[in-house]
Amino acid sequence: MVKGLAVTLSNLMRKPFTTSYPEQRIRQHPRFRGEEFTWYEERCTGCASCAKYCPLGIIKIVTSPSETAPLQGDKYRLETFDIELQRCMFCGLCVEACPYDALFMGSGFEEGQYKRTDLVITIDRLRQAEKNPSTWFRPQLEGMDYRPGEGRPLGWREVGRENWRWHQHEKAGMRLAAGRDDSEGEA
């Protein structure tokens, strides 16, 4: 009996290996694939690779010819970018398919809504959302020692795989915006 009590006592002194969730949180890994997709409109060309590559076909993209700078190659303006989150399984293949590093997984997991229509992420929500991209399939972010949600949000020029100039000809809007920003920086 003493031996049994010794086992009990030794286990009594141990730290628990559970956490009580809403108050204590486990630190997620930056690669965590979660919701609140991070999307950079400045980088997106509307090629719809993500929509084609989604196994469930839940990304809806509508583009229209851009009036601003068609001659410079800024061909399309994004009209719709809907992600039907209620059917999403967070496999991340859309992120893998994106050639311009415009779409990132998010780090959240607490998306509960009362209506199913509220679960559709619209283009406005994607525009306004705080940019805390997950580092999943984005090795350039892992080198930065960046943790989503624990620092400042990232801007579109910080998240690219290569120098942003490499696809200028695809997205003239980027060049225009960048030029304006540069001049502001100098002033």
Next chain:
Amino acid sequence: MTIRTEPMTVNVGPQHPSTHGVFRVRITFDGEDIVEVEPVLGYLHRGSEKLAEERNYVQVVTLTDRLDYTSSMINNQAYCLAVEQLLGIEPPPRGKYLRTLAAELQRIASHLIAVGFFVQELGAFGTPLMYTFRSRERILDLFEMLCGARVTVSYMRPGGVFADTPADFWPALEQFLEDFEGELEEIENLLLSNEILMVRTRGVSPLPADVAINCSVSGPVLRASGVNWDWRKMAPYDAYDQVEFDIPVGQNGDNYDRFWVRMQEVRQSLRIVRQCVAQIEPGPVRQELPLVLRAAPGAEAYGRVEASKGELGFFLVSDGGVSPYRCKIRSPSLINLTITEHLLLGWKLADMIVSLGSVDINMGEVDR
């Protein structure tokens, strides 16, 4: 005086706390003895095989996660091997090692679940299950580092794995291997020589080797019956020909042997993981392939692995398009369920759930 008795039919499941998933078995009892067994399947049917026919070769990887959701990595591996055979490609060495490493970690996690629930069904509620889940959580944390998800991993791709490991993975893995040694010892001390467990499981529901072979059973259930058969040794895939490990084989094929084989396999998997860590070298992890793969028309391939439950195979037929023309899944849990009658007939009600638990079925895989 004679008592007039008649057999009684009881439905166990489809939603019952001690059945594994939505499994229903209709049992006729004569008192406490089982006289008739009829498993009823199909409650979790999602049509994975059909869904695979309208998705391209990479997209199907996400479906395989959901077959046997306690060993997603191994499902990914089996499917990727089938696609690689179909296309005639081979992943780079680091990709092979990472796959082996992930699959063995997943095997440990899966066996921990099997053992934990097996003991829970014997009546040890909570405690042993928490011990095994504690270690399993650590493995899932490692998977989160590797691929961003804990259960539905989608880690592997035809031609390797999706990306290289993050920098903090290797120290975390070393730490896990160090801690797990003690945790496993604790679980073994708690369970392997436990008197109650042995009394309840020794000699119960034995499966002779010839019946096991005739029923085409595979995995730990087959090896517990004394048949030395493991695809990792028989037809090594990925990096299994580079590592050394033993195949634990049972003797009687009873419930205790099936449990014992799983505990020993955890040890062997740990050995393989250690060797992978020692042997792995930097390099590419994925062969460069186009996003949308195409195979030659009429090509066929069968990729098989030794999954945690048995032989898992994917048979793919191509018609030259971007998606498989036919994707047949040979799932070990379904085939292993065919021995239900051999296991249960003549045994008592109290042993029924334990015997089912010792086969370690997973309904996601049985119904697909």
